[in-house]
Amino acid sequence: MDVVADPILDPLNPEQRDAVTHGDGPLLILAGAGSGKTRVLTHRIAYLIRDLAVPASAILAVTFTNKAAKEMRERLDRLVGKERLAELTVGTFHGFCARLLRRDGPIVGIDRSFAIYDEADQRAVLRQAMGDTNASERVFAPGAIAAVISSAKNELKGPADLASNPKGQLDRIAAIVWKRYDELLRENNAVDFDDLLLLACRVFETSDRALEKWQDRYQHILVDEYQDTNRAQYVLLRYLAGFKQNLAVVGDDDQSVFSWRGADVRNILDFERDYPNAKVVKLEQNYRSTQRILDAAHSVVRNNGARKEKKLWTDRQGGTDVVVMQAYDESHEAELVAREIERLQREGEAHGTRDVAVLYRTNAQSRAIEDTFRAFGLAYQIVGGVSFYQRREVKDTLAYLRLIRNPQDAFALARVLNTPPRGLGDKTRAALLATAREHEISVGEALEKADLITTIQRRQQDALIAFGKVMRRLRTAGEQLALPRLIDDLVTLTGYETYLKDGTEEGEERWANVQELRTLAEDYIALPQEEQLPSFLEEIALVSDVDEYQEAKPAATLITMHAVKGLEFPVVFMTGMEEGVFPHIRAIDSGKESELEEERRLCYVGITRAKDRAYLTYARRRSLFGRTNMNPPSRFLMELPSEGVEVRGNIETEERDSWAELDWERDRGRYEERKQARRDAMLAGLPGSWTGRATKERTAVVSETRFRAGDRVIHPSLGEGMVVTSVARDDDEEVTVAFPDKGVKKLMASFAKLARA
Incomplete structure (x- = not known):
């Protein structure tokens, strides 16, 4: 008689099984890259439900992305069946906290129908707060103030804490702005991302009854990516774990790369101290990469001091060497990558561009890669670029929906009041807001009482009243209609559909994006009618770049080292492996070993994304941010093992010049001419649309330069300096400038915004 296989325990290796079958008490699972941590988490949940009879409603599983939460739920559906999972809570930290505040927000003064402001909305509120507190944007960048406030909120601090212990003038100003910023959020019945965690912790700090209720509800808590938790998330989990301490965390200290977002690697390193x-x-045991890739990654990360020792291994046999490629500049680097992708496809070693990811340390590096991929006709997608949810028409539609849900949302109103144009400008909006404050009513109510506003003309009063009636009608519809039907009514009654469908191709594309949003809304019609709109707005507000990554898209993925975490590809190219680029110049200049160790962990993350092939590339010179630098190869390349690594140190064989023989300054023109001639020959006879670039004649090299040796010049950030040399480069000019405080810099004139002093 055949023995029926156990789908929960049989697929596991001994260590995975040990973690899955652990009973009560704290559990730390140190899961190296590609070691099956998602499998362990999902199988542990299934084991708790099936074998330990823990109700699904008593389990909370927390992830960092919606993508990870969705994947976990889909796996669980297959393991234990949908019907047994109805009451299971699986979601992100921010999603869980949002649900908590929908129930218990009033304990800390938050209305249950609050809106969640995204980054653009937060920046708008912050700018208003800066204006209200006379904080000059010319002196204090809004981004810098926002970073200070966000960091303090993640440490569970308030404006008074920041004001009482400032590190400098920026902190002092931020504390003043922060107080007004929070007031504006509350006036608009809104919270920002950081508030979700901060206020959830405040609920537990304020109310023993609420704390006990949530502790009693969840008997077991499971956390993914524990190494990425910040102070607020750490405290939240301590509260929820309570005396039972049934807290199972999965993480890898070698992949802790988000300290700039408040993540603290000590949370995982000190877990055994916190829970003795x-x-x-x-x-x-790794199930993703070849042993050579794993050895290369370990050879780099083992140089870190603050880590728990672990060495990944795999059953996979064979595998090609990790390849290090040297390029002349960023354009040549991108060309090497493109040519290698073409070779891999031609020889059947990659099934298409979807197998490939090209990684870079900063978004600015993608420009040269994009240009080259277009020239070579290679399809690509950028993860973390202008996302679907940041497109104007999508944000407009969402602002209308937010205003239907929350009539107090003045920032949503500001976006749509004159979209489509209704003759309602900034002056009218300011008068409307002033009236709402004066009469202590919501902006939604103030719309229909616009005849109270004496500072505007009758025509504007009528337009406001008419708009108010449309919004009231939509609010009524929102209480009765399914979400997709509500969107249909919205775009019709507001005139937004007619506004977009203006007969242009761009208008049709924008309308298609609104229809795509409506398609997404159809996923929510299974929910009770009153939950559809709030759930839709909440989940969209919490979408991350990685959630938008399209796995099946037939295109290479261009993505930053940070954003790629959690993904995997058969072929990975890590570009820009130079000192000052990767590791980043900020980490080097900080003088802190902890920052360099984080950069090294980021390198480990990048290498371990590769399943079959890993390439690390660097350029002898790179133009970035309008500056040309000649950086030495990254220290991480020096840390690679001597075995299992192939170094391609020459220009392509057809160039005939070895790097050692090439005089960089003298021979650049020769190299550029040969590169252009090769490309022109390759594309000869093809229509312009096939070449992937604009068909225009190459600009002749200018014989005269704008700047001459001895000229005094001013740079926006480097200050005043003196020109040492200026050389024509194709249709640009490379200027070498000596700055008294910053040293000698090479700058491309077209980017650097140099002006004569």
């Missing part, structure tokens, strides 16, 4: 009776399980 914790069971620790190491998952070191």
